[in-house]
Structure formats: structure tokens, C-alpha cells
Amino acid sequence: MVSFEPTRAAGQARWSKFLPSAGGYADNRNYVRQGHENVAQISPWLQKRMLLESEVVASLRDQWTFPAIEKLVQEVYWRTYWKGWLEHRPEAWTRWREAVPRLRDTLGHEKRSAWEAACAGRTGISGFDDWSQELVTTGYLHNHARMWFASIWIFTLRLPWELGAAFFYEHLLDGDAASNTLSWRWVAGLQTAGKTYLARADNIAKYTEGRCVPSPGQLAGIALSITEDPLPKAGAWIEDSLWSTPETLPGTGERVGLWLHAEDLVVEKGDLAGTKYTAVNAAWPTRLAAQAGWGEVVEKWTRSAIGDGASRAETHYGVEVERGAREDLPAELLAWARKQNLHSVEAYRPFIGPWLDEGLAIERALGAAGITMKWRRRSWDSELLPHAERGYFPFWERVKRGL
Ligand SMILES: Cc1cc2nc3c(=O)[nH]c(=O)nc-3n(C[C@H](O)[C@H](O)[C@H](O)COP(=O)(O)OP(=O)(O)OC[C@H]3O[C@@H](n4cnc5c(N)ncnc54)[C@H](O)[C@@H]3O)c2cc1C
Numbered sequence: 001m002v003s004f005e006p007t008r009a010a011g012q013a014r015w016s017k018f019l020p021s022a023g024g025y026a027d028n029r030n031y032v033r034q035g036h037e038n039v040a041q042i043s044p045w046l047q048k049r050m051l052l053e054s055e056v057v058a059s060l061r062d063q064w065t066f067p068a069i070e071k072l073v074q075e076v077y078w079r080t081y082w083k084g085w086l087e088h089r090p091e092a093w094t095r096w097r098e099a100v101p102r103l104r105d106t107l108g109h110e111k112r113s114a115w116e117a118a119c120a121g122r123t124g125i126s127g128f129d130d131w132s133q134e135l136v137t138t139g140y141l142h143n144h145a146r147m148w149f150a151s152i153w154i155f156t157l158r159l160p161w162e163l164g165a166a167f168f169y170e171h172l173l174d175g176d177a178a179s180n181t182l183s184w185r186w187v188a189g190l191q192t193a194g195k196t197y198l199a200r201a202d203n204i205a206k207y208t209e210g211r212c213v214p215s216p217g218q219l220a221g222i223a224l225s226i227t228e229d230p231l232p233k234a235g236a237w238i239e240d241s242l243w244s245t246p247e248t249l250p251g252t253g254e255r256v257g258l259w260l261h262a263e264d265l266v267v268e269k270g271d272l273a274g275t276k277y278t279a280v281n282a283a284w285p286t287r288l289a290a291q292a293g294w295g296e297v298v299e300k301w302t303r304s305a306i307g308d309g310a311s312r313a314e315t316h317y318g319v320e321v322e323r324g325a326r327e328d329l330p331a332e333l334l335a336w337a338r339k340q341n342l343h344s345v346e347a348y349r350p351f352i353g354p355w356l357d358e359g360l361a362i363e364r365a366l367g368a369a370g371i372t373m374k375w376r377r378r379s380w381d382s383e384l385l386p387h388a389e390r391g392y393f394p395f396w397e398r399v400k401r402g403l
Contacts, residue, residue: 002036002138004044004173006304008266008312011045015056018042023064026071032142032208039142040072043174046079048305049264053080054380057403066403073403074396080380081395082178083351084388089231090352096181099162100293114157119167125219127204127212128152139173139297144207150187151199155220161188170295177353188226192391196223233389256374257281257340258313259333259347259362260321262302263355264378265309268316271378272346279340281322282310285329285358292354329358330365337371349375 004010018040028038045051053076060069086093107115117123121132131145141149146168153164165184169175182191189196198220205213256275260267260282267273284306289299307323314321326332337345345366350356363373377385387398 002041002140004041004139004301006044006050006301007308008045008050011042011051014045015040015042015051015059019059019063022060022072023068025069029071029075030144030207032145036140036142041140044139044301046076047174047176047179048262048302048309049266050305050309052266052269052378052380053077054270061403077384077396077399078392079176079179080384081388081392082176082182083381084385084395085182086178086352087385088234088389090234091231092185093177093181093352095228095231096162096165099160100166103160103162104166111159115159115163118153118157118159118164123157125152125156126214127208128214130212135168135171139171139301141172146183147187147197148199148204150184151197151223152219154188154226155196155198155223156218158224161185161190161226166293169293171298173298173301175294175298178351189223190226190228196225198223254344255340255342257337257342257345258317259345259359260306260309260313261347261350261355261359262306263350263353264348265305266312267309267348268312271376272348273316275346277317277319277346278342279319279322279336280310280313280317281333281336281345282306282313283322283329283332283336284325286325286327288329288354288358330361333362334365334369334371337366338369342371344372344374346374346376349377 004014021037022040024038025040031038042051042056046053046056056076057073060073066073114123118128118132121129121136123129123132127145128149131141131149134145135141135149150161150164153159154161161184165181168180168184172180185191187197201214201216201219255278258267258272258275258277258280260280284303289302292299294302310321310323322332322336333345345362347359350359359373359375366373384395384399388395
């Protein structure tokens with residue numbers, strides 16, 4: 001059974017194991033096989049940045065010719081693209097967050113039974129029930145299974161896509177505000193106007209190599225049309241100084257702390273690695289965890305992942321790392337900054353999602369006490385995210401020119 005240990009070492013080991021077979025990815029990746037050895041299975045580590053996209057792409061470029069690994073590289077950049085797209089249109093996230101509890105509370109009797117059956121893997125649809133159970137048991141699903149699952153959820157079971165995205169977000173170890181929300185929107189036909197993804201019985205039978213064969217009549221033959229009000233584009237966000245503060249080296253005697261959070265857990269590599277921090281705070285925010293919509297397994301995995309990042313940060317910077325669980329993280333960061341006599345706190349700015357909400361609350365708490373929050377971005381993000389405002393292919397063409 002697929003398993004994921006929440007350490008960078010385990011992510012590196014998984015990637016090293018897959019790398020020698022990466023050249024076969026393009027031909028094999030659509031098959032959903034037991035064990036999933038035809039795909040990398042590195043998404044939980046990439047999502048928490050326990051493995052960096054830049055490391056994965058660099059090792060592929062190192063060991064393979066570009067044509068052999070172009071498809072896989074393209075998939076890694078899909079993650080970056082979705083991140084950037086959501087930064088340009090954050091309302092896609094806030095609308096989804098607002099819709100989930102409302103839809104859950106107002107499901108009628110029949111829909112509620114269908115929703116419960118879908119989450120428990122009791123619909124009787126071949127494949128769908130297995131994927132539902134696999135997701136809950138392992139915290140992972142193959143990409144093709146995610147696409148089929150989402151399509152059947154929306155078009156066959158006629159359940160709101162928002163509740164499907166919430167089910168995934170609750171159980172996926174790689175659960176990501178951008179990749180998850182926007183992929184569900186893509187299947188539903190909201191990302192690319194008029195383009196839906198309809199799962200077909202023959203496609204499922206082919207790519208599961210006959211293990212799952214829904215009878216054709218069991219699946220919807222047409223996709224219902226879902227519409228929404230256009231999403232506003234965030235204005236001039238690239239120039240927003242809050243989005244990315246340029247690097248300023250601390251002045252002599254300036255005491256700077258680092259906030260470590262679950263959206264970037266390899267601070268010892270890259271843009272923040274050379275800064276001298278007075279102290280690091282990697283406290284676990286219990287209120288955020290209770291409100292984020294994560295299941296128990298995801299919560300535990302995320303907390304352990306932060307613990308792993310904290311240990312590496314401690315060794316790298318040689319300073320004290322705060323690790324306790326705290327209900328009110330902004331209050332905790334403020335008390336810690338005062339105790340450590342900090343002039344400012346730095347952090348990689350979290351992407352749109354729950355960690356950014358927490359980060360902005362921390363910024364307000366520190367600011368009210370005259371302590372500056374300095375947001376930083378990895379150069380990977382500041383170079384690429386601004387170009388993710390339209391479709392993937394213009395974005396990819398631009399990326400390719402730089403590879
Ligand atoms: C409905 C739906 C929901 C999804 N939710 C998430 C999510 O919450 N988090 C998440 O990381 N991915 C999500 N994906 C994308 C994709 O399914 C997973 O990234 C991939 O299956 C992870 O497995 P892997 O590491 O074996 O991927 P591989 O196929 O080996 O690809 C390597 C890496 O590239 C990236 N990648 C590959 N495909 C995609 C893609 N379509 N979109 C974005 N990044 C991609 C991932 O980081 C992945 O780890 C979703 C896809 C769908 C259709």
C-alpha cells in the first residue's frame with residue numbers, strides 16, 4: 001500500500017527511487033495500477049515544499065534528455081501554474097470556502113444520502129467506490145482516478161463540486177488550496193469556459209486494465225452545464241509590496257525572527273538560507289487546524305512535517321526553535337517576538353489559502369506592536385507566478401524558453 005512518511009528524507013528517497021524510470025512517465029502515467037509505480041507519488045512532499053520543484057526539475061534535467069522528461073516537467077509546472085492562477089483570482093478560493101458549509105447544511109434528504117454514499121464508497125459504481133476508500137485509507141489518489149472521481153461526483157451523482165473538493169481536501173495528504181480547488185473547477189467546466197471533463201466507462205476500463213468496468217449506463221452520458229459570476233482579477237497584485245518584500249539584509253544588531261509554516265519546509269535551501277535569524281517559531285496552530293477542513297490524518301501529517309522542517313531549521317541556523325501547540329498563533333508570535341526582542345519577523349509568504357489568512361493575522365498583531373512582518377518569495381515563485389494569469393499553454397511556452 002502507498003505510504004508517505006512526513007520527512008524530507010522520505011520524500012528524497014521516494015524521488016530517487018522514481019528518477020531512473022522517469023523516462024517512461026509520458027507513456028505510462030495515465031494507467032491506474034496498484035502501487036502506482038508508474039507515477040512519482042511525491043505530491044505530499046512537494047505540496048509542503050519538503051521537496052522543491054526546482055530540485056525535482058534540476059535532477060530530471062541532469063539525468064535525462066529534455067524530450068524524455070518533458071511531460072513530467074510540464075506536470076510539475078502545473079502545480080506552480082495553479083498556485084499563480086489562484087493568486088490572480090483569490091475569490092475562487094473564498095467563494096469555495098464560503099459555499100462548503102452552506103451546501104453541506106442545506107442538502108435535501110436524497111442528496112444527503114447520495115453524498116454520504118459517495119464519501120463512504122457505497123454507490124455501487126465500479127471504480128468510484130474503490131477510489132473513495134483508497135483516498136480515505138491512504139491520503140493519495142492517482143491523477144486519472146481523481147479526474148474520474150470528480151467527474152462522476154459532479155455529472156453522474158449530481159452532487160455539488162464544492163463538496164467533492166471538500167472531501168478531497170479533508171483526506172488528501174497533498175491537499176492544496178490551488179491544485180485541488182482549481183482541478184475540481186476544471187472538471188466541472190468552470191476553469192475553461194464550455195470545457196468539462198466527462199468520465200467514460202471504456203476509458204476507465206482501459207486505464208485500470210480491466211480492474212474497474214462501470215456499465216456504460218451507470219455513468220452520465222452528458223455533462224450538465226454549471227455557471228458562475230465571473231471571478232474578479234486581483235488588481236496590480238504584482239506591484240503590491242505586501243506580496244513580496246525585496247531582500248534587505250538585517251542591519252548590525254537587528255534581531256530578525258523566522259516564522260516556519262507548512263507551505264515551505266525547506267528554509268535551509270534557497271532564498272532564506274543565508275539570513276542570520278535570532279530565533280525560529282514553528283508553533284502548531286490548533287485553531288487553524290480545527291477550521292481548515294483537514295481530517296485527523298492530514299492534520300497529524302502536517303504537524304509532523306512541520307516538526308521535521310523545524311529540526312532541519314534548528315540545525316541549519318543554530319538557534320532555538322519554538323515548537324509548542326498554540327490556539328492563537330498571532331498572539332503566540334507576538335509574545336515570542338517580544339520575548340526575543342525582535343525588530344522584525346520574516347517568512348515565505350504563504351499562498352492563497354488558510355496559511356495566508358493566518359499569516360495576515362500575524363502581520364496585523366505584530367504591526368500593532370511596531371514589529372515588521374517581512375514577506376519573502378522564493379525566486380521560483382516571483383519569476384513564475386506573475387505569468388499564470390491566462391491559460392496553461394502560454395505559461396508553459398514561457399517556462400520552456402527558460403529551461
Ligand atoms: C480533482 C483533482 C484534485 C487534485 N487535487 C490536488 C491537490 O490537492 N494537490 C496536488 O498536489 N495535486 C492535486 N491534483 C493534481 C494531481 O492529481 C496530483 O498532483 C498528482 O496525482 C500527484 O501524484 P504524483 O506525485 O504521483 O504525480 P505525478 O504524476 O508523478 O507528477 C509529479 C508532480 O507534478 C505535480 N502535478 C502532476 N499533475 C498535476 C496536476 N494535474 N495539477 C497540479 N500539479 C500536478 C504534482 O506536484 C506531482 O507530485 C488534483 C487533480 C485533480 C484532477
